Amino acid sequence: xxxVTQMEGPVTxxxxxxxxxxxxxxxxxxxxxxxxxxxxxxxxxxxxxATKADDKGSNKGFEATYRKETTxxxxxxxxxxxxxxxxxxxxxSPSNTGNQFYFGTGTSLTVIP
Amino acid sequence: SAVISQKPSRDxxxxxxxxxxxxxxxxxxxxxxxxxxxPGQSLTLIATANQGSEATYESGFVIDKFPISxxxxxxxxxxxSNMSPEDSSIYLCSVDRGSNExxxxxxxxxxxx
Numbered sequence: 001x002x003x004v005t006q007m008e009g010p011v012t013x014x015x016x017x018x019x020x021x022x023x024x025x026x027x028x029x030x031x032x033x034x035x036x037x038x039x040x041x042x043x044x045x046x047x048x049x050a051t052k053a054d055d056k057g058s059n060k061g062f063e064a065t066y067r068k069e070t071t072x073x074x075x076x077x078x079x080x081x082x083x084x085x086x087x088x089x090x091x092x093s094p095s096n097t098g099n100q101f102y103f104g105t106g107t108s109l110t111v112i113p
Numbered sequence: 114s115a116v117i118s119q120k121p122s123r124d125x126x127x128x129x130x131x132x133x134x135x136x137x138x139x140x141x142x143x144x145x146x147x148x149x150x151x152p153g154q155s156l157t158l159i160a161t162a163n164q165g166s167e168a169t170y171e172s173g174f175v176i177d178k179f180p181i182s183x184x185x186x187x188x189x190x191x192x193x194s195n196m197s198p199e200d201s202s203i204y205l206c207s208v209d210r211g212s213n214e215x216x217x218x219x220x221x222x223x224x225x226x
Contacts, residue, residue, distance in 0.1 A: 032213050043117075043205055043219040044156075051213070089155065093213055101146075101215055105155045 002027045006090045006104030013080055013111050021075040021107045023064075023090035033057075033066055033073040034091040038106070044089065047075075080111045117218035119206060125224045126196055133192045134221045136206035141186035146215065147179070150203040159204075162189050196225045 007022040025033065035047040035057070048057030053068035062077045075088060090104040116139040126132050136145065147159040159179055160168040168181040182190045193200050201224050207215040 034214070036217075044207075044217040046214055046216065049214065093215075101156075101158070103156045 002031065002092060002094050002100075002102050004090050004092050004102050004104040007107050008105070010108040010110060013109070015082055015111055015113050016079045017111075019075070019077040019080045019084075019109070021088055021090075021109070023073045023075065023104060025071050025073065025090075025092050027071075027092055027094055029094060032093045033064070034093070034101075035062070035064055035073070035075050036089040036091060036103075038087045038089065040086070047088070080109070082111045082113055085109055085111050117206065117208060117216060119204075119218040119221050121221055122219065123222040123224075125226060128197050128225055130196055131192055131194045132196065132223060133190050134204050134206075134223075136189045136191070136218055138187045138208050140210075142208040142210060143186070144209050145183065145189045146207045146209070147181065147189075147191045148205045148207065148217075150205060150220070152201070156205065159191070193223065196223075198225045201225045 003026045005024050032051045034049045036044040037047045038044050047062055048059040050057040050066035053066055056065045064073050064075045066073055087106045087108045089106045092102045118137045120135045124132055145162045148156040149159055150156050158171050159174045160170045160181055162168045162181050162183040164183045164186050178194055180192045203220045203222050205217050205220045207217045209215050
């Protein structure tokens, strides 16, 4: 079945460091891919998305490229800030259902000054 | 995007009791979803709630334990019945506005003692 495998954390980085959180997926067809962020004590917020191969989603300095050949959607940011400390979830929406979402296990990021 | 509110934001309940969680959306939506996020875990879909029909439950979740109401296009409730400590989780509602993006409420943090 469809699934998402996400890099395990926790991840601790110094401010201004480069961030990569790996995400790979298994799906039939052409799913849409998402990154959600959950700040401490809050619900999930959509960070970015990509709906087809080679699309790049971007928001708040974060980027992820939909790579069909490697079935990946890695999240990157060139220079993290303390305010980026949160849990990041990779998610997939299969093309044939339209509404069912599958989430990765989440990666906790802590950025230290 | 969508503005989604949940009540209560948190609660501490005794085992054997029930809690009803409310989810209110600022505009009409066809599909609403209820998720559970157990401590340190990812999101698990409990059920999908369409207005005017019975909710569709995922494997491992049953209506007797998690009855759902969907009386109109902007509101839904999830009841956690006959609670046990294993039900301690964050419960989140989400909506799909038709763009294949899910927007989440802030969550209800439930602790069962």
